[in-house]
Amino acid sequence: MSILETQNLTHVYSRGTPFEKVAVDNVSLSVDEGELLGIIGHTGSGKSTFIQHLNGLLKPTAGKVLFQGRDIHASKDALRAVRFGVGLVFQYPEYQLFEETVFQDVSFGPKNMGLGEDEIRERVYEAAAFVGVGRELMEVSPLELSGGQKRRVAIAGVIAMRPRVLILDEPTAGLDPAGRESILENISQFQRETGAAVVLISHSMDDIARFAQRLIVLHEGRLVMDGTPAQVFDRANELKDMGLTVPMATEIALALRARGVELPESVYTTKYLRKLLTALREGGGPC
Amino acid sequence: MLKDITLGQYFPGNTVVHRLDPRTKLLWLLGYIVALFLAKNIWGYALMLGVLITESALAKIKPKTLLSGLKPLIFIVIFTAVVNLFYGTGEPLWQWWILKITAEGIRKAVFMALRIMLLVCGTFLLTYTTSPLQLTDGLERLLGPLKKLRVPVQELAMMMSIALRFIPTLIEETDKIMSAQKARGASFDTGKLSERAKALLPLLVPLFVSAFRRADELATAMECRCYSGGEGRTRMKQLVYRRRDLVTGIVMVLILASAIVLRTV
Numbered sequence: 029m030s031i032l033e034t035q036n037l038t039h040v041y042s043r044g045t046p047f048e049k050v051a052v053d054n055v056s057l058s059v060d061e062g063e064l065l066g067i068i069g070h071t072g073s074g075k076s077t078f079i080q081h082l083n084g085l086l087k088p089t090a091g092k093v094l095f096q097g098r099d100i101h102a103s104k105d106a107l108r109a110v111r112f113g114v115g116l117v118f119q120y121p122e123y124q125l126f127e128e129t130v131f132q133d134v135s136f137g138p139k140n141m142g143l144g145e146d147e148i149r150e151r152v153y154e155a156a157a158f159v160g161v162g163r164e165l166m167e168v169s170p171l172e173l174s175g176g177q178k179r180r181v182a183i184a185g186v187i188a189m190r191p192r193v194l195i196l197d198e199p200t201a202g203l204d205p206a207g208r209e210s211i212l213e214n215i216s217q218f219q220r221e222t223g224a225a226v227v228l229i230s231h232s233m234d235d236i237a238r239f240a241q242r243l244i245v246l247h248e249g250r251l252v253m254d255g256t257p258a259q260v261f262d263r264a265n266e267l268k269d270m271g272l273t274v275p276m277a278t279e280i281a282l283a284l285r286a287r288g289v290e291l292p293e294s295v296y297t298t299k300y301l302r303k304l305l306t307a308l309r310e311g312g313g314p315c
Numbered sequence: 316m317l318k319d320i321t322l323g324q325y326f327p328g329n330t331v332v333h334r335l336d337p338r339t340k341l342l343w344l345l346g347y348i349v350a351l352f353l354a355k356n357i358w359g360y361a362l363m364l365g366v367l368i369t370e371s372a373l374a375k376i377k378p379k380t381l382l383s384g385l386k387p388l389i390f391i392v393i394f395t396a397v398v399n400l401f402y403g404t405g406e407p408l409w410q411w412w413i414l415k416i417t418a419e420g421i422r423k424a425v426f427m428a429l430r431i432m433l434l435v436c437g438t439f440l441l442t443y444t445t446s447p448l449q450l451t452d453g454l455e456r457l458l459g460p461l462k463k464l465r466v467p468v469q470e471l472a473m474m475m476s477i478a479l480r481f482i483p484t485l486i487e488e489t490d491k492i493m494s495a496q497k498a499r500g501a502s503f504d505t506g507k508l509s510e511r512a513k514a515l516l517p518l519l520v521p522l523f524v525s526a527f528r529r530a531d532e533l534a535t536a537m538e539c540r541c542y543s544g545g546e547g548r549t550r551m552k553q554l555v556y557r558r559r560d561l562v563t564g565i566v567m568v569l570i571l572a573s574a575i576v577l578r579t580v
Contacts, residue, residue, distance in 0.1 A: 085494050108500065116498040123488075124495040126520035136517065140500030171524065185499060 030058035031225055032082060032114065032193050037091035039077055051077040053249035054091070059193060064219050064226045066240030066257070068233070070271045074249040075229050076119070079195050082227070083114040096192075112141050115191030119198050121182035125170040130161065130181050133170050137189040155188035156181075158218045160210065176207040183211070187218060194218065195227040200235065208232075212239055237261065237275040237296040245272070258294035277301040325446050331559060332374035332444045337453025339560040340441055346567040347437050350574040351430060358577045360426060363433050366570060367440070374444045384439045385432060392428050400424040447479040456554055470544065477533070485526065492521050 039052040052074045059065055069075045080086040081093055084100045084107045093100050100110045118124070127133035131152055138148045156166070159180040165173070170181055183199065196215065200208040216239055219226045230236050236243065236257070243260045245253035247270045253260050261267070264274045264282060274296070281295035289308070295301050347366065354360050371381055385392070403420025410416075442450070455472035462468050493503065496517045503514055
């Protein structure tokens with residue numbers, strides 16, 4: 029069942045001036061409850077503009093955004109409820125930390141919801157646990173933390189609102205490999221345990237291939253592909269024409285196939301590729 | 316919304332006005348202001364209006380763009396005009412209690428409003444046609460003689476160009492942090508005044524933190540490139556006076572002379 033939906037969403041920047049630019053062009057998309065949806069697209073493809081419509085930060089030039097079936101711009105109160113129901117984590121969210129302690133910063137969202145103290149405490153600890161921030165850090169100033177920890181705290185600040193849809197704009201940008209891995213694991217765990225839908229923007233095709241259940245591709249503001257990772261990465265050549273890459277495993281599989289090794293379609297995770305190649309070797313193939 | 320601020324904006328172009336030496340343009344502005352304050356009758360203002368129109372036509376700046384810069388100042392212009400309206404002496408045309416309007420009052424009000432608008436438009440023409448970098452360069456050279464009095468002219472110019480350079484960055488950053496806090500349910504435009512002031516905290520703290528971080532990074536980057544103040548620095552783009560600068564200077568002298576002559580008309 030769809031929880032968040034856009035209908036013919038269009039956004040034009042600086043309308044009526046020489047700087048006019050169509051950032052999002054007639055995008056209709058529905059996010060199903062509990063799914064992990066990946067969004068990929070080149071820089072400037074409209075991804076960031078698009079997701080800012082999903083919690084009502086930007087108002088569409090044309091078209092509608094529906095959350096749980098209702099137009100989010102119907103009334104001011106509805107819009108506020110949407111902010112809490114659709115959590116949005118911006119790129120480099122660590123720059124938004126401002127409170128004296130980690131605990132206070134994570135509780136900013138729940139406090140704005142008007143919750144009671146006990147409820148807030150419960151949610152803060154729950155959110156901190158999801159992103160792997162220990163209780164010993166709760167009374168530390170967020171400015172004293174390392175970059176990776178700050179990022180986790182910032183994500184916890186959004187998770188603490190218990191959103192039904194969590195949107196993350198490149199949550200792993202600028203982190204080391206171990207940090208990327210564990211943040212993505214945390215997010216995936218959040219999705220499984222709470223049943224919330226997660227929308228993940230990433231430039232790393234390998235990450236997307238591993239975690240996303242469904243994948244959409246934006247190009248010049250338009251929705252050009254929508255399907256399972258297998259369906260999308262099978263159109264590797266089209267992706268490359270758009271200036272995008274494919275996962276390393278797909279790249280290798282394509283190169284091998286070009287050299288006459290018989291491999292099935294839809295290879296996009298390293299795990300699957302390794303299984304295929306091991307099977308080939310044991311079967312006496314050219315590997 | 317914040318992005319709509321046009322103050323001090325630069326419109327790139329390749330007209331005569333754009334190509335003039337920034338020093339010439341700064342001195343021109345000085346002369347223009349002096350001439351504007353010399354004007355005291357209709358002929359004087361007509362001359363200055365003519366100068367401004369010619370200048371903007373040469374710079375290919377549309378009158379609409381020029382006037383849009385006046386928008387934030389509209390209150391000041393109207394306020395000045397109204398105050399002047401009631402301060403004339405002589406035969407009242409209209410009187411109520413202690414307020415009276417005279418022919419001289421009307422004249423003064425119109426001239427005052429005109430003077431402010433001409434002043435602002437003339438200044439905007441300078442920033443519209445001169446990049447901030449050129450502007451600080453020109454200022455630094457013009458203030459050069461003050462170095463003898465131990466005024467740190469070069470450092471001041473560097474500070475000014477850095478400040479100008481970071482205005483758009485900070486505006487963008489403010490927008491970003493505002494969106495991020497709004498996504499967590501903060502609201503900046505509702506509630507009582509005290510609540511609104513408090514609501515600014517989640518915006519100001521991250522903004523200050525990032526401004527200091529940026530300043531720190533910039534200082535490191537400058538040191539990595541061996542920046543050590545003004546002593547012995549040479550420039551990639553040398554400022555050279557050309558013939559058009561000379562012509563501009565002569566025109567300004569003529570304008571100033573006419574402004575003085577027109578006072579006696």
